[in-house]
Structures are given as structure tokens and as C-alpha cells.
Amino acid sequence: MIDDIFGGRKALLLASTGGHLAQLHRLTQMSPVSEDSVWVTFDSPQSRSLLEGARTLFIDYIPPRGWRQILSATGAIRHTLKSEPFETIVSTGAGIALATHVTSALRGRAPVYIESVSRVTGPSTTGLILERVPGVRRFSQHRWGHQRRGWTTAFSVLDTFTPSATSRVDAPRSFFVTLGTIKPYEFAELVKVVEKSLPDDAEIVWQLGATTYQPTRGTVFTQMSGSEFDAAVRKADVVITHAGVGTLIALVESGADVIAVPRRKFRHEHVDDHQLQIAEEFASRGLIRVREADELSTLLRSF
Structure with a gap:
């Protein structure tokens, strides 16, 4: 299933910095995208380090419930979408997904939204909004995706980890x-x-x-x-x-x-x-x- 999302395609990849970006980056390591894909995120030490050598579009920070900033980001992302073709559009959130997925879905582009692995019992506010947008492919990384209409559970970024063999220091200083x-x-x-x-x-x-x-x-x-x-x-x-x-x-x-x-x-x-x-x-x-x-x-x- 994850290869159906990424699988060497030229992708527009959107994520807030922090956990959203870390998850999306790790998922693309599981199923690499084309080298001419474009990452859309915020400018931070994490994003510059993680995406070094990749094509990036840095946009202004979108805070939680930042509706005004979402509207502002929509224009910059729309320009990128018009300037070159992309085979897939994928986001792990948060609000940055709303800046592209609503208009992209209305234009028949079937964007992909992967809910954060931090949402253990159900979707985030972004996920709830995108439930109401026909044409968005929605994935959960937890079991609730099997029971909730319109969602699919097929993979989790946590499945790529195993417990560390590192021994703990008895008297850490x-x-x-x-x-x-x-x-x-x-x-x-x-x-x-x-x-x-x-x-x-x-x-x-x-x-x-x-x-x-x-x-x-x-x-x-x-x-x-x-x-x-x-x-x-x-x-x-x-x-x-x-x-x-x-x-x-x-x-x-x-x-x-x-x-x-x-x-x-x-x-x-x-x-x-x-x-x-x-x-x-x-x-x-x-x-x-x-x-x-x-x-x-x-x-x-x-x-």
C-alpha cells in the first residue's frame, strides 16, 4: 500500500516541522519518491538538516488553528502546483494539509492525507475537516482506520522501530x-x-x-x-x-x-x-x- 502512495513518483510532500515532517520523511525512506519531488514545510534547523539536498519550498509558520496562515499558504502552494506537474500530493499534516488538499481534491487530483501516528484513537481537527472533502485519500496509522468510514489502515511508522539494545546507565549524571x-x-x-x-x-x-x-x-x-x-x-x-x-x-x-x-x-x-x-x-x-x-x-x- 505504501508503494501505491510514493513508489518512485514525483511528489509534492507537505508537513509541518516536528513530528509531521519526521514521519513523512521516514515514510519516504520506506518507499522512496522521485528525486525531483518538492517538500513544503517551515524553515527550521530540523527541516534544513532533514531535507538537505532536497528541493524545498519554505512557507510561513502555521500555528494550531491558524486559519489566516492557512489561507496565506494556499497561494504559494498553488503557484508551485501550477508551475510543474506532480504525480502525487501527500501530507502528514497538520494545518498545512488544508492549504493544498481541499483545492486539489476539488480539481480531481486525489491528494493523500496520512494522519499523524500521534492520533491513536481518532482523527485530528485536520483529519475531521478532510473527511468532508470528497476525493481525499485518507490513511490512519492505527486500528481505528479499519472502523471509521473513508479511512484505511495499512502501515505505521512505528512498525519500523525495534526496542533499543542500549543498556541504561545505573547512575546517570x-x-x-x-x-x-x-x-x-x-x-x-x-x-x-x-x-x-x-x-x-x-x-x-x-x-x-x-x-x-x-x-x-x-x-x-x-x-x-x-x-x-x-x-x-x-x-x-x-x-x-x-x-x-x-x-x-x-x-x-x-x-x-x-x-x-x-x-x-x-x-x-x-x-x-x-x-x-x-x-x-x-x-x-x-x-x-x-x-x-x-x-x-x-x-x-x-x-
């Missing part, structure tokens, strides 16, 4: 904490828990992303390049992270010892609680450990 870059949502609670729980001699490197709350110790980055991120992961005994899909994919690929702390809606850390669902899905496959923010302190003090 080097930690990398990465919080995610989705604006405007912060994750100050995780910073506070890590600071109060780790011993004074612990070495900590932070990538704060969209979080403005500043830790009082350790080496602090707002964002990192791909090479800086990889170096921090390699050096750390333990990586503590939010449960963003893109971050989890990158960390599992690296073989790191990962503790994921899901962002929660009740603390205004995300639009919903899908990070808890996807973290538990990764954990059920033996890929990571999961702790809620208020449970993390006990685990860290045990070190």
Missing part, C-alpha cells in the same frame, strides 16, 4: 532536556521538576524551544542545529523530552535512553492530550519510558 518548539505552548513545568529533582552535580543541557521559563543552571539553547542536537543526545546518559512525535522518532533512531513527559491540556501545554496517547504507544513497544510531570521527580531522585 549527564542529561539532555528538550521541550519542543510548537508555539505558543510552553512547558515550564518540566523545567521546574528537572531542576528541583536532579542533584547539584548533574550536567544538564537544555533545548527550550518555545518555552521562555529559564532554568538557573546548565547549558541553555533556545534551538539547536541538527548536528548540535545529535551531539547532545550522544553525550547524555539520559534524554528527558516532551512527547512530540518528531522528537521521539529522532531519539529512538539514535538509541538514546529516553524518558518522555507528555504535555497536558489542563496546564495549557498543548491543544489536547494526544502526547500522552502517543507516549504510551511508544512505551508499549518497549521504545521509551513515560512519566507524568508530577511522577518524574521520583524517578530522577532515584538516580
